[in-house]
Amino acid sequence: MIRNPILPGFNPDPSICRVGEDYYIATSTFEWYPGVQIHHSRDLVNWRLVRRPLERKAQLDMRGNPDSCGIWAPCLSHADGQFWLVYTDVKRYDGNFKDAHNYIVTAPSIAADWSDPVYVNSSGFDPSLFHDDDGRKWFVNMQWNHRTESYGGSPKSPAFDGILLQEWDPATKRLVGPIRNIFAGSPLGLVEGPHLFKRNGWYYLTTAEGGTGYDHAVTMARSRSIAGPYEMHPAMHLITSKDHPEAVLQRAGHGQYVETPEGEAYHTHLCGRPLAPQRRCTLGRETALQKCVWRDDWLYLADGGTVPSVEVPAPTDAARQDPPERIDYRFDQPVLPEDFQWLRMPEPERIFSLTEQPGVLRLHGRESIGSWFEQALVARRQEDHRFRAETVLAFQPDTYQQVAGLTHYYNRHKFHALVVTLHERLGRVVTIFSCPGDFPHGRMSFPVESGEAVPDGALELAAEVRDNDLQFFWRAKGEEAWRPIGPVLDAGVISDEGGRGEHGSFTGAFIGMLAFDTSGRAKPADFSRFVYQRLD
Template sequence: MIRNPVLPGFNPDPSFCRVGDDFYIATSTFEWYPGVQIHHSRDLVNWALVGRPLNRRSQLDLRGNPDSCGVWAPCLSYADGQFWLVYTDVKRFEGNFKDAHNYIVTAPSIDGPWSDPVYVNSSGFDPSLFHDSDGRKWFLNMLWNHRTGSIGGSPKAPAFDGILLQEWDAASGKLVGPVTNIYKGTSLGLVEGPHLFKRKGWYYLVTAEGGTGYGHAVTMARSRELHGPYETHPHQHVVSSKDAPEAPLQRAGHGQVVELDDGKGGGSTYLAHLCGRPLPGTLRSPRGRETAIQKCIWGEDDWLYLEHGGMVPAVEVPAPVAGVEPEPRKPIRRSFVDCPALPPEFQWLRTPEPDRLFQLTGGALRLTGRESVGSWFEQSLVARRQEDASFRAETTLASFAPDTYQQAAGLTHYYNRHKFHALVVTWQDGIGRVLSILSCPGDWPDNRLEFPLAEAIKLPDIGPVRLAADVHGVALQFFADWGLGWRPIGPVLDASVISDEGGRGEHGSFTGAFVGMLAFDTSGGARTADFERFDYLPK
């Protein structure tokens, strides 16, 4: 069985691609660097991260991009003996404008090398590339209309002004011919995330509608002609949890279809889509928007339906090959001693110049204190996704010698600049090296920093400090050990605010929670902090 979500934690907007017996899913990374996650599977049950292709300055520079901007909704395809990756770099979130720039990169193998990007357009986000059977290529993206009241976390349907189609001339590297608005969406509104495929003479258009929250849906339309007109699915939506608040997989939407080949001209059909798992009793999803897979069937009317019926996504669905079991969740322990490269689960924020943020010294992961926690430019934060409702994260801060309160290093449960908790080693006049807690609990729009620890805890002037975060659903408790054993530090904090819906609400941000190591030095002194290990322990 396929057990959903197949990609737990922040893995939204899946683009589903099959090449022979290999399956790939590309997902959005937003402000996290390098850009675009690509996972691989041969059975649709177990998936492994195989790359983040946008990993150099010539391809992507996110410095200055606001929270929840950056790389939105990639599209991965294979044609003409190479992989094609289409992506958006969104430079603005607040206000009426989006400033969404679309690019294409290619590679002969999923491992690369990936080309420098070719600029396509900026008329809207969520681009995709359709390779027609006659060899022509067509570029799609949603059209953004800035002449509305759709700002920030309050999306309005008129801003999502339909799906554009235009021919892409790969030889000249530019769009050619007329632009056609082929689909305006349904009454649900907010049409985006277009993907085209062809079957039995029909052009099928799969789109996302209803926003990124609890009204999300996968919508389907079709036409005998590429340019339309497109008729909408008799049920409008193929997948949605919008009318099933009790379903374990919520926020279901933004999908793409893959058909398998059974060697006889047919095969089963699967649809990858995003979903969210809110904490029980809440409408908050710290794990963000995750990726799930549903098995589908084609009706006699040549429309696609979920095999188990209805539109609500299932947690378990049959895999293509029987007898394949999902690998169990297991602890991941990482030592940075003699570590040749940053372990693959870790990312950092925005910059294509990571050497200014961190280095592997052979004995530690050394973070260089740069700008403040939450900076949109140079923030020294190396973190991994929260994949479980309950977990423990531990790190050893082997060496850090602050001499001003402007210097701090430690462990953080982080979403963005106005949603994070951090247990840090810092300096306090008259005491010396101390433990402190910094918290920004989503107090939108003020984003005020709080200090939940009533009195800073004195530490030895030198020596390692072990730091831990225990998260149990909505509750976060920090712990520390500086040679006297583990002890709780500070009050229990609200872990649920480190979520898509925390702070300004479900459409205000849409990535996911991370846990990791940080350092900052707002004095400009670039004080370094050495981390010896980092463990992520699911509960």
């Protein structure tokens, strides 16, 4: 069986592509660098991260991108002997404008170096590239309307102004021909995330609707002509949990169709798994996969209805390989372990090094936690509702402006951090910084005030999350007993629904290491290991 979610933790907007016996899923990474996660599978049951293709400054520079901006909704496809990746780099979130720029990169294989980006347009986000069987290529994206009146989309949500279609000329690398608004969406509104495919002479269009929250849905339509008109699916929505609050997989929407070599039908979608009592999805938007069937040239979930299932039949009898309960990361290689990312920065040598001090990850303290430019924060996804993380830190601050430690992080308004710094009276201390969703000011609180004085030498720091609760711990290196510090904090605020609430942000929770030095002296902090352990 396929057990959902197949990609746990922050892995939204899954675009799926099959090449022979190999399946690939590309997911959004927003402000986290390098851009786009690509996972691989041979059986649809077991998936492994194999590539983050947007990895150099010429491809992606997100310095200054606000929270929840950056890389939205990539589309991965294969045609003409190469892979094509289409993506948006969003430069603004709040207000009437998005400033969403769409690009295409290509590569002969997933593992190869991907090309420099080719600019396509900026009319809206969630672009997709469809390779027709006659050799022509078509580019679709939602159209963003900064006004309050709708032109081609839903009056209910005029900013989401329908799905645009235009031909892409690969020879000249530009859009050609007329721009057509081919689909206004359903009455649910907020139409986005378009993907086209063709079967039995029909062009099928799947879109995401209802926003990224609990009304999310995959909507389906079809036409004999790629330019429309498109008729709506008899059930309107192929996948949604919006009317079923009891379903395990909530916020279901935004995905793509794929067939096995034998013609079996599947469809990806994003989802969330809320925690009681506040229904906050602390693991962000995850990737799931549903078995489908065809009836009367329409696609339906194999289990019936529209509600996604946790377990669905796999095309093979492959055994599920569960991830290890504990991963002990060492920093003894010249590259980061593949699970880790950082924020926005295309010049990572400015914020960290794995070679300056052998055997450690050295973070160079730059701008403050929450900066949109140069922030030295290296972290991995939270993939479990209950987990423990540990790290070993060597750090000797000269001023209170120099800080390093362990953080449970979502964005600049939602984080908790156990940090080492200097206090004028107490000397070197361990203390807590907390920002539980204070928007727009981003003010921190200090649950243990000045903190606790700590001895010289390396310190071990730990965070233990159990559903909605977070407890920090510390101990001097070599000590046996861990010392709890501070109160139990609200881990549930490190979620899409925390702070501003639903639609205020939509990425995911990370756990990792940080350093900053607002004196401008770039004080280094050395981390010699990092542990992530699933609990219970």
